[in-house]
Amino acid sequence: MTNHWIDLRNSDCILIMGSNAAANHPISMKWVQRAKDKGGKLISVDPRFTQTSARADIYAALRSGTDIAFLGGMIKYILDNNKYFKDYVVNYTNATFIVGDKYNFEDGLFSGYDPKTKKYDATFWAFKKDEKGIPERDMTMENPRCVFQLLKQHYSRYTVEKVSEITGTPKEDLIKVYEAYASTGVKDKAGTIMYAMGWTQHTVGVQNIRAMCLIQLLLGNMGIAGGGVNALRGESNVQGSTDQALLFHILPGYLRAPTANLANLEAYLKAVTPKSADPKSVNWWQNAPKYVVSLLKTYWGDKATKENDFGYGWLPKLDVGQNCSWLNLFDAMYAGKIKGFFAWGQNPACSGANAHKVRQALGKLDWMVNVNIFDNETGSFWKAPGMDPKKIKTEVFMLPCAASVEKEGSITNSGRWAQWRYKAVDPPGQAKPDGDIIVELMNKIRDLYKKGGKFPEPILNLKWDYTDQKGHFDPHKVAKDINGYFLKDVKIGDKEFKKGDLVPAFLFLQADGSTSCGNWIYCQSYTNEGNNMARRKKDDPTGLGLYPQWAWAWPVNRRIIYNRASVDLEGKPWNPNRAILKWADGKWVGDVPDGPAPPMSDEKAGKYPFIMKPDGVASIFGPGLTDGPFPEHYEPLECPVPKNLMSGQFVNPTIKIFTGELDKHLTCDPRFPFVGTTYRVTEHWQTGIMTRWQSWLVEAQPQMFVEISEELAQLRGIKNGEKVKVSSVRGEVECVAIVTTRFRPFKLGDITVHQVGMPWCFGWMVPKDGGESANLLTPNVGDPNTMIPESKAFMVNITKA
Amino acid sequence: MEVTRREFLVFTGVAGAGLALSSLGINMGPVKAYAAEQKKIDKIKTAKQSTTICPYCAVGCGLICSTDTKEKKIINIEGDPDHPINEGALCAKGAGLFQTTANNPNRLKKVLYRAPGSDKWQEKSWDWALSEIAKRVKATRDANFIEKNAKGEVVNRVEAIAHVGSAALDNEELWPLQAMMRALGLVYIEHQARI
Numbered sequence: 001m002t003n004h005w006i007d008l009r010n011s012d013c014i015l016i017m018g019s020n021a022a023a024n025h026p027i028s029m030k031w032v033q034r035a036k037d038k039g040g041k042l043i044s045v046d047p048r049f050t051q052t053s054a055r056a057d058i059y060a061a062l063r064s065g066t067d068i069a070f071l072g073g074m075i076k077y078i079l080d081n082n083k084y085f086k087d088y089v090v091n092y093t094n095a096t097f098i099v100g101d102k103y104n105f106e107d108g109l110f111s112g113y114d115p116k117t118k119k120y121d122a123t124f125w126a127f128k129k130d131e132k133g134i135p136e137r138d139m140t141m142e143n144p145r146c147v148f149q150l151l152k153q154h155y156s157r158y159t160v161e162k163v164s165e166i167t168g169t170p171k172e173d174l175i176k177v178y179e180a181y182a183s184t185g186v187k188d189k190a191g192t193i194m195y196a197m198g199w200t201q202h203t204v205g206v207q208n209i210r211a212m213c214l215i216q217l218l219l220g221n222m223g224i225a226g227g228g229v230n231a232l233r234g235e236s237n238v239q240g241s242t243d244q245a246l247l248f249h250i251l252p253g254y255l256r257a258p259t260a261n262l263a264n265l266e267a268y269l270k271a272v273t274p275k276s277a278d279p280k281s282v283n284w285w286q287n288a289p290k291y292v293v294s295l296l297k298t299y300w301g302d303k304a305t306k307e308n309d310f311g312y313g314w315l316p317k318l319d320v321g322q323n324c325s326w327l328n329l330f331d332a333m334y335a336g337k338i339k340g341f342f343a344w345g346q347n348p349a350c351s352g353a354n355a356h357k358v359r360q361a362l363g364k365l366d367w368m369v370n371v372n373i374f375d376n377e378t379g380s381f382w383k384a385p386g387m388d389p390k391k392i393k394t395e396v397f398m399l400p401c402a403a404s405v406e407k408e409g410s411i412t413n414s415g416r417w418a419q420w421r422y423k424a425v426d427p428p429g430q431a432k433p434d435g436d437i438i439v440e441l442m443n444k445i446r447d448l449y450k451k452g453g454k455f456p457e458p459i460l461n462l463k464w465d466y467t468d469q470k471g472h473f474d475p476h477k478v479a480k481d482i483n484g485y486f487l488k489d490v491k492i493g494d495k496e497f498k499k500g501d502l503v504p505a506f507l508f509l510q511a512d513g514s515t516s517c518g519n520w521i522y523c524q525s526y527t528n529e530g531n532n533m534a535r536r537k538k539d540d541p542t543g544l545g546l547y548p549q550w551a552w553a554w555p556v557n558r559r560i561i562y563n564r565a566s567v568d569l570e571g572k573p574w575n576p577n578r579a580i581l582k583w584a585d586g587k588w589v590g591d592v593p594d595g596p597a598p599p600m601s602d603e604k605a606g607k608y609p610f611i612m613k614p615d616g617v618a619s620i621f622g623p624g625l626t627d628g629p630f631p632e633h634y635e636p637l638e639c640p641v642p643k644n645l646m647s648g649q650f651v652n653p654t655i656k657i658f659t660g661e662l663d664k665h666l667t668c669d670p671r672f673p674f675v676g677t678t679y680r681v682t683e684h685w686q687t688g689i690m691t692r693w694q695s696w697l698v699e700a701q702p703q704m705f706v707e708i709s710e711e712l713a714q715l716r717g718i719k720n721g722e723k724v725k726v727s728s729v730r731g732e733v734e735c736v737a738i739v740t741t742r743f744r745p746f747k748l749g750d751i752t753v754h755q756v757g758m759p760w761c762f763g764w765m766v767p768k769d770g771g772e773s774a775n776l777l778t779p780n781v782g783d784p785n786t787m788i789p790e791s792k793a794f795m796v797n798i799t800k801a
Numbered sequence: 802m803e804v805t806r807r808e809f810l811v812f813t814g815v816a817g818a819g820l821a822l823s824s825l826g827i828n829m830g831p832v833k834a835y836a837a838e839q840k841k842i843d844k845i846k847t848a849k850q851s852t853t854i855c856p857y858c859a860v861g862c863g864l865i866c867s868t869d870t871k872e873k874k875i876i877n878i879e880g881d882p883d884h885p886i887n888e889g890a891l892c893a894k895g896a897g898l899f900q901t902t903a904n905n906p907n908r909l910k911k912v913l914y915r916a917p918g919s920d921k922w923q924e925k926s927w928d929w930a931l932s933e934i935a936k937r938v939k940a941t942r943d944a945n946f947i948e949k950n951a952k953g954e955v956v957n958r959v960e961a962i963a964h965v966g967s968a969a970l971d972n973e974e975l976w977p978l979q980a981m982m983r984a985l986g987l988v989y990i991e992h993q994a995r996i
Contacts, residue, residue: 026892233859235968244975246992260954316958345967389920400909404856409971413861421853424866428903429910444935454946475973693907694900
């Protein structure tokens with residue numbers, strides 16, 4: 001979230017699309033309701049009339065996988081009706097930038113596409129730059145090659161008629177949503193978006209979100225109270241686990257994972273440090289070397305020296321273009337290339353798209369380590385229905401760990417608040433905190449490598465001192481390491497620091513090895529003054545619910561990021577009634593500002609507001625993505641229509657299609673005529689492995705179901721409560737049919753399309769006869785940028801069981 | 802005493818009537834449950850309280866755990882009214898957090914091992930399990946270590962071991978976890994954020 005949960009109350013119009021917040025983030029609705037109490041409007045756009053829709057002022061249905069068409073229509077509406085916030089668009093976005101001559105868009109394809117590699121050459125989309133290397137701009141936005149004009153041209157095709165025929169949303173509903181949301185494109189109104197996996201789990205996932213970013217920028221909704229782009233993250237610390245880089249492509253703090261072409265630290269730092277020729281651009285990432293070297297000092301401690309590149313050579317290097325993400329991981333495992341596997345607090349046998357392939361892959365391992373608080377379908381895959389344990393050679397170690405209240409540490413919520421939690425009791429039986437398991441296992445591995453082995457340096461040189469005097473894992477030690485230390489006495493500006501002091505903020509980190517920091521965005525979380533994540537003071541100086549002394553938010557306790565865009569060029573808030581920031585008496589007052597520079601109108605020292613972007617402004621034109629600088633509608637890999645009404649390009653041209661024996665997919669096939677989608681229920685969490693073992697929750701949600709419309713029920717002769725079989729080309733799942741008006745057939749021109757939906761929280765293990773995972777049906781195809789699977793739009797059939 | 806939560810809620814509403822009827826040979830179970838709940842409330846008054854944050858979605862609601870200091874058991878978990886986000890309110894999962902604790906008989910409490918081709922678990926000690934895992938990590942890593950790629954560039958990585966998880970861990974656990982995996986040379990490092 002660019003903003004945070006409580007800030008929802010400051011909104012005039014909340015769009016919930018790609019999320020069912022009322023069911024999956026129930027307490028968020030407390031703040032949505034506060035906004036409504038003050039006259040704010042709630043819009044729900046969803047294929048199904050959900051619990052969120054039931055609270056909405058406006059509901060619009062759309063066919064799964066057509067969000068870009070829906071939002072593209074809104075962009076066109078905003079531009080056609082002059083609903084955009086002109087001062088904001090001109091000054092704070094790249095709408096005025098001139099795009100180079102090689103950029104072009106024709107019949108669904110951007111220029112630079114190579115059909116052989118299925119990749120774009122993004123240099124075709126570069127901006128035109130002046131002799132100093134600064135992008136050329138036309139502040140009147142009339143130049144036909146400026147971003148604003150190209151945007152107009154691109155979305156001119158997204159007429160209400162065409163959008164309606166693609167999405168199945170009635171034209172009048174589209175207009176209602178567009179009118180209500182576009183009304184926030186004025187100084188004193190704020191609109192916000194709440195989205196979740198309903199947007200990410202598509203082959204156009206990133207571009208779904210980009211489309212909304214474009215809308216937020218056109219309406220001047222970024223950086224303001226009650227605005228922003230808000231991803232509702234679904235796990236208590238999935239924000240933190242992303243920040244700490246439990247992902248193949250990054251190091252902690254969103255530093256790029258090293259690649260083989262960057263043979264030494266100098267080459268790596270050059271590659272990760274963007275340059276800007278524009279003196280008005282802060283270009284914050286120019287500080288990357290300080291964060292990289294401080295991270296290396298945390299990894300290897302005293303063993304990291306200037307002479308040995310601070311241990312850069314000890315980090316594994318990916319090949320250029322190598323992608324080790326989830327779908328590729330299980331593809332490699334299925335091919336027998338992966339021998340050992342850690343499934344740590346995760347249940348891929350139920351959570352992975354095309355789960356049958358995942359389960360088969362687990363059987364090809366030599367060994368697996370499974371850490372969990374409950375038995376689960378992954379650790380016990382060898383005794384699943386249809387498996388013959390005698391034929392499965394995989395050794396499995398199942399390690400019992402502590403529950404959340406049995407250990408101490410911090411987790412980071414969706415609003416980037418790192419909040420400390422305390423231990424209430426010891427874990428039961430042999431169970432122990434994950435922290436202890438990690439430390440003890442690595443100790444044993446280090447002991448073995450002391451006697452020799454392949455490339456032992458990174459293992460033996462790792463600074464591994466995270467236990468207390470009794471030998472137990474000490475979260476405070478790690479928290480301080482993540483925050484970072486001064487490693488010698490230094491004077492920075494007029495401030496003096498002693499060796500051993502905790503670094504007060506990332507502004508003070510150095511690239512010469514004199515500071516350590518395990519994750520630069522968490523610098524300031526734990527300082528000499530104490531553990532900021534444990535704070536519980538409820539002062540609210542702005543009156544906008546920022547609670548700056550409750551816990552701690554990254555970065556540097558900024559509660560609303562990009563907040564420099566909430567003020568005009570003189571530093572006056574666009575909306576004085578909801579001022580999160582203002583320039584007064586030579587300083588910023590309110591939230592922690594995005595950098596200390598004075599307002600943009602200051603000719604000498606003024607800076608652009610979007611400090612993380614090399615050009616200092618937000619990207620309406622985004623030349624950094626895999627699949628194009630503007631979002632474009634493509635059909636899901638599996639869809640019910642024979643062609644893409646928007647262009648001759650049927651599906652996203654850059655997606656990777658797996659071609660193994662279990663990687664099946666079918667589109668427009670009469671055997672699988674209905675659109676399927678997946679979702680969650682309040683009572684179960686993710687694959688349900690924590691909740692399906694709890695009697696109170698199982699009593700409320702006992703078994704797998706499928707929701708179908710009355711029309712489809714009639715078509716197939718299915719009665720409410722009957723057992724049915726839902727199948728895709730990849731598998732089948734038995735469900736109880738819920739015949740409901742929550743789903744209605746979509747009218748796409750002359751075609752009628754039915755959609756059904758299932759929760760994905762069940763699995764064969766528990767409860768008894770509770771049913772199987774909906775992920776046995778979902779396709780293993782991903783978004784080309786993120787490789788997040790397309791679990792929200794695929795094709796199924798439904799028959800009586 | 803086997804009383805489901807729903808039954809309990811129903812019965813507590815008519816507890817007064819239950820007491821009056823007990824002399825007529827009416828089932829006293831629900832009444833006893835009510836009495837037990839009253840006792841629990843007494844205990845809560847003397848219990849140690851600690852705050853926590855909900856382990857489910859990422860709204861980050863606050864809760865208060867009450868722990869019986871003598872028996873070292875959690876006896877109650879409820880919403881934290883001082884928490885600015887949830888102001889004491891919880892969803893069904895958060896309100897049931899009690900059932901993720903030792904009070905749930907389904908919790909894993911033993912280190913388990915399944916041998917190749919076996920159809921059952923064996924109970925093992927931590928020392929045995931971690932030693933055996935460490936041996937396998939080393940054997941697999943050393944046998945499959947990739948020093949250079951096809952272009953001859955130094956890569957020093959291991960593709961034969963993969964790791965997934967976890968968004969359920971604390972930041973202070975995740976940092977050493979990724980450090981360990983990267984020090985081993987793993988590149989297949991993924992978790993819930995990817996799916």
